[in-house]
Amino acid sequence: MTDHSCVTEFAPTSLNEEEEEKLAIQAKALAHPARVRLLKIMAAQPGCVGGDLVNSIGLAQSTVSEHLRILKDAGFILAEAQRPRVCYSVNRTELKSFSHLFGKSFSL
Amino acid sequence: MTDHSCVTEFAPTSLNEEEEEKLAIQAKALAHPARVRLLKIMAAQPGCVGGDLVNSIGLAQSTVSEHLRILKDAGFILAEAQRPRVCYSVNRTELKSFSHLFGKSFSL
DNA sequence: AGAGTATATCGTTGATCGACGATATACGAG
DNA sequence: CTCGTATATCGTCGATCAACGATATACTCT
Numbered sequence: 001m002t003d004h005s006c007v008t009e010f011a012p013t014s015l016n017e018e019e020e021e022k023l024a025i026q027a028k029a030l031a032h033p034a035r036v037r038l039l040k041i042m043a044a045q046p047g048c049v050g051g052d053l054v055n056s057i058g059l060a061q062s063t064v065s066e067h068l069r070i071l072k073d074a075g076f077i078l079a080e081a082q083r084p085r086v087c088y089s090v091n092r093t094e095l096k097s098f099s100h101l102f103g104k105s106f107s108l
Numbered sequence: 109m110t111d112h113s114c115v116t117e118f119a120p121t122s123l124n125e126e127e128e129e130k131l132a133i134q135a136k137a138l139a140h141p142a143r144v145r146l147l148k149i150m151a152a153q154p155g156c157v158g159g160d161l162v163n164s165i166g167l168a169q170s171t172v173s174e175h176l177r178i179l180k181d182a183g184f185i186l187a188e189a190q191r192p193r194v195c196y197s198v199n200r201t202e203l204k205s206f207s208h209l210f211g212k213s214f215s216l
Numbered sequence: 217a218g219a220g221t222a223t224a225t226c227g228t229t230g231a232t233c234g235a236c237g238a239t240a241t242a243c244g245a246g
Numbered sequence: 247c248t249c250g251t252a253t254a255t256c257g258t259c260g261a262t263c264a265a266c267g268a269t270a271t272a273c274t275c276t
Contacts, residue, residue, distance in 0.1 A: 006155040006195040010164060013152045020144045027144075030135035032264085036128045036213065043214040044121045047114040050223060056118060060266055065224060067264090083273045084222040087114040095214050099207060105144065106151040106203050140234080158253060168236055173254060175234090191243045192252040 023105060026098050029074030034059060035067050039076060039090060047080070047089040131213060134206050137182030142167060143175050147184060147198060155188070155197040 030036060037057060042048050054064045068088060071077045075094040080087045102108075138144060142165060149164060150156050162172045176196060179185045183202040188195045210216075 006157050006190065006193070007153045008157065008160055010149060010156070010160065011152045013149045015145075017141075020141050020148065024139055024141045024144050027135045027138035028140075031132055031139045032136075033125075033128050033132045034264095036132050036135075037123075040128065040213055041118060041121045044119045045115045048118070049114050049116065051221095052116055052118065054223095059264095061223075062225080062267075063265055069224080081223095081273090082114065084220085085114070086223065090214060092214075092216065095210075096216055099210055099216060102203075102207055102210075105148055106198065106200075108200065108204055108207060142234090159251095162253095167234095169253075170237075170255080171235055177254080189243090189253095192250085194253065 019101060019105065023098075023101055026074050026076070029070050029076060032067070034064075035071055038064070038067055039071060042077060042088055043090045045089075047087040049082075049085045049087060051085065053088065127209060127213065131206075131209055134182050134184070137178050137184060140175070142172075143179055146172070146175055147179060150185060150196055151198045153197075155195040157190075157193045157195060159193065161196065 030039075034057060038053060041053065041056060050065070050068065051061075053068070054061045057064060059067075068077065068079070072079055076091055076098075078089050078091050080089070138147075145165060146161060149161065158173070158176065159169075161176070162169050165172060167175075176185065176187070180187055184199055184206075186197050186199050188197070
C-alpha cells in the first residue's frame with residue numbers, strides 16, 4: 001500500500017492505438033499454456049519439425065497446427081518448408097520487440 | 109531466413125507448468141486493447157479513480173469494472189478503497205516480474 | 217503418373233469472452 | 247436512519263476460442 005494520491009486530471013497519456021492494438025494482439029497469442037509451451041520448446045532448439053512438436057505435447061495434430069498458426073501470425077515464430085515437413089523456429093527479434101513495447105507502454 | 113537446422117531430438121526443455129501457466133494467464137489479462145489502454149493511463153498517474161477511467165474510455169461502467177477486475181486478478185493493478193471511490197494504480201513490481209518471466213522463458 | 221508423408225484447412229461442438237443495462241452493495245454525509 | 251454516490255455483481259446475448267476427427271493440399275520418391 002503506497003501513497004496512491006489519486007488524481008482527477010489525467011496526465012496526457014499518449015494514445016497510440018497502433019501500438020496498443022499490437023501489444024494486445026501479441027499478448028493474445030501468448031495467452032494459452034500450450035502456446036507458451038510450444039514457444040519455450042522452440043526457443044531451446046535451433047528449429048523444430050512440426051510432427052515432433054505434436055509428439056511432445058498432448059494435443060491433436062490439427063490443434064497444434066492451429067496454435068502454430070496463431071504464433072506465426074503474431075510474428076513470434078518462423079516457418080521454413082522442408083517438404084513434406086516444416087521447420088519452425090522462434091523469431092527472437094519479434095519476441096524482444098514485444099518485450100520492449102511492453103516496457104515502453106507502461107514506463108517500466 | 110537463418111540456418112534453421114531442424115533437430116529431432118529435443119534439448120530437455122525445463123517443464124515448469126507453474127510458470128507457463130502464470131505467463132499465459134497474465135498474457136490473457138493483457139490481451140484486450142481496452143485493458144492495455146487502461147493500464148497505460150494508470151501507469152502515467154500516481155493513481156486513478158475508477159469513474160475517471162470510465163470517462164476516459166468509451167465503455168460502460170460495468171464493462172470497465174470488469175476489465176479492472178481482470179487486471180487486478182492478474183496482479184497488474186492495486187485497488188485502494190477511498191469510499192465511495194476506489195483508487196487504482198499499477199503494480200510496477202508485477203509488471204516487471206512479467207517482463208522477466210517472459211525473457212527467462214524464451215531465453216532472450 | 218501414382219503412392220506416401222507431413223502439414224493445413226474444414227466443420228462441428230462446447231466453453232469462454234466482451235458488452236450492456238439493471239440492480240446490489242457499501243460507505244459517507246446530512 | 248435515510249439518501250446519495252461510486253463501484254461491483256448479475257443475467258443475457260452474440261462473438262470468438264479451443265479441441266477434435268476427417269479431409270484436402272502439396273511436395274518427394276519410386
